[in-house]
Amino acid sequence: MDMTLRWFGEGVDSVSLEQIRQIPGVKGVITTLYDIPAGEVWPMERILQMKEQVEASGLKVLGIESVNIHDAIKVGTPDREQYIANYITTLERLGQAGIHVVCYNFMPVFDWTRSDLAKERPDGSTVLAYNQKEIDKINPENMFQSMGEKSNGFELPGWEPERMARIKELFDMYKDVDEDRLFDNLVYFLKAIQPVCETYDIKMAIHPDDPAWPVFGLARIITGKERLLKLMKAVDSPFNGVTLCTGSLGSNPENDIPDIIRSLKGRIPFAHVRNLQYNAPGDFQEAAHLSADGSMDMYEIMKALYDIGFDGIMRPDHGRAVWGEVSMPGYGLYDRAMGACYLNGLWEAICKQNR
Numbered sequence: 001m002d003m004t005l006r007w008f009g010e011g012v013d014s015v016s017l018e019q020i021r022q023i024p025g026v027k028g029v030i031t032t033l034y035d036i037p038a039g040e041v042w043p044m045e046r047i048l049q050m051k052e053q054v055e056a057s058g059l060k061v062l063g064i065e066s067v068n069i070h071d072a073i074k075v076g077t078p079d080r081e082q083y084i085a086n087y088i089t090t091l092e093r094l095g096q097a098g099i100h101v102v103c104y105n106f107m108p109v110f111d112w113t114r115s116d117l118a119k120e121r122p123d124g125s126t127v128l129a130y131n132q133k134e135i136d137k138i139n140p141e142n143m144f145q146s147m148g149e150k151s152n153g154f155e156l157p158g159w160e161p162e163r164m165a166r167i168k169e170l171f172d173m174y175k176d177v178d179e180d181r182l183f184d185n186l187v188y189f190l191k192a193i194q195p196v197c198e199t200y201d202i203k204m205a206i207h208p209d210d211p212a213w214p215v216f217g218l219a220r221i222i223t224g225k226e227r228l229l230k231l232m233k234a235v236d237s238p239f240n241g242v243t244l245c246t247g248s249l250g251s252n253p254e255n256d257i258p259d260i261i262r263s264l265k266g267r268i269p270f271a272h273v274r275n276l277q278y279n280a281p282g283d284f285q286e287a288a289h290l291s292a293d294g295s296m297d298m299y300e301i302m303k304a305l306y307d308i309g310f311d312g313i314m315r316p317d318h319g320r321a322v323w324g325e326v327s328m329p330g331y332g333l334y335d336r337a338m339g340a341c342y343l344n345g346l347w348e349a350i351c352k353q354n355r
Contacts, residue, residue: 001305001347003340004062004315006030006331010053014154014327017057023337025344028060030103030270030315032067039070039083042090047097062313063101063270064094065243066207069189074106075173076185084189088196095200101269101313103243105207106186108174108218109140109167112210112248117151117329118321119285125320128330130211130251132282140216141167154328171216179219183231186221190235197239203269203312205243206231211251213282224252225260232267244305245272247286247317250296253278257296258304265308273301273343274317286318286330289339302346306354316340 005020007013007029020026031054033046054061067090070083094102105111115138119129177185190204197204212223221227228242242264249255261268275287275294287294305314319335321327 001310002027002062002313003344004028004030004313005336005340006065006315007054008032008328008331009034009050012154013331014325015331015333017054017059019333021058023340026059026340028062028313029054030063030065030313031061032064038068039072039086041086042067042093044093044096047093047099051097051099061099063103063205064099065103067091067094067102067104069104069106071108071170071173073189074108074182074185075177076181076188077173080185080189084192087189088193091193091196091202092200095196095202100201101203101205103205103207103270105209106182106222107209107220108177108182109170110215110218113215116285121285121287121320125288125322125335127286127320128318129285130283131279135215140171151329152326174218177219179221182219183221183234186231187234190240194235194237194239198237202239203241204239205241205268205270207243207272208245208248210245210248211284212249212255213252224249224255225263228260229263232264238266241267241269243270243272244268245274245317246296246301247272247274247276250276251284253295258300261301261304261310262308268305268308268310269312271305271310271312271314272317273298273314274339286320288320288335289316289342298343299346299350302343303350306347306350314343316343 003025005026012034033042036042051061072080072083114128115131115134116129118126120126206222208222209220214220244261246257250257275289275296276284277287277294278284291298316336316339318330319332319339321332322335325332325334
């Protein structure tokens with residue numbers, strides 16, 4: 001297992017590569033070319049510059065999160081073929097650069113949704129939170145403003161201004177896209193990119209929907225064990241894998257995370273590991289990675305990954321805002337560094353227990 005941290009790039013992220021390098025056990029970063037819109041080809045020189053910058057700090061680029069998928073591919077419009085061709089070119093260049101894991105999602109309009117980006121906890125830290133009752137009060141056309149109010153001035157991934165400026169157009173695009181159509185378009189996309197992925201040994205790791213149920217009437221298709229296995233069967237090749245995100249799947253407490261992990265043996269190249277506190281149905285807030293701070297058993301999650309022979313990449317996911325740090329919500333240095341050390345400690349103990 002290789003522990004990593006997500007890094008959005010110089011000039012975008014408040015955390016530096018030098019700081020990440022000093023977290024014990026962290027071997028690399030998960031990053032992206034944040035300024036390139038979905039659907040455009042990534043220039044080879046930019047990929048190599050990104051890789052050289054990371055390696056100069058003593059780290060490695062161990063995965064990409066994300067090469068975003070154009071809405072034409074998700075909706076299945078006639079121009080999707082050009083955007084798929086562009087995606088294939090980008091994958092080819094990543095493979096040539098020695099980058100072999102790509103995290104992506106297939107969520108319509110919103111990549112992820114929260115009702116509060118800075119909910120205060122009893123200890124004074126703040127976290128991302130979701131309350132369905134609050135979401136139901138919001139006009140989806142005003143979500144960008146709602147999310148931006150507590151973004152600390154950072155541009156949130158999946159909530160880029162140029163995308164949100166088209167929100168009415170996007171809702172209109174997806175009005176006739178039900179779960180079956182969205183799933184079929186996902187399978188079509190995966191089959192189209194399969195040859196380039198297999199040529200360059202690229203693992204495509206789909207990120208579960210966040211939260212794990214429909215929001216604003218938009219279809220959601222990657223929400224639990226049954227649907228993950230359906231996708232694995234539909235494109236039954238090792239390149240077609242899962243980003244096992246405990247927080248996204250765990251937003252629905254009926255999802256048994258260790259069981260889901262064991263059902264996906266050989267198909268998890270990437271894991272996002274974080275904790276949640278359940279308050280009520282449709283109401284949760286994020287927590288420190290320590291099991292006792294939330295509702296999830298992090299030991300059992302890590303043990304399940306060990307049991308299936310997980311040898312992929314992992315990152316601590318969203319952290320609390322602590323000690324006065326101002327950062328992109330969920331992506332400060334301090335709590336994620338603590339999370340990486342905690343998860344590495346669990347992993348070391350589990351490995352030693354099973355020698």
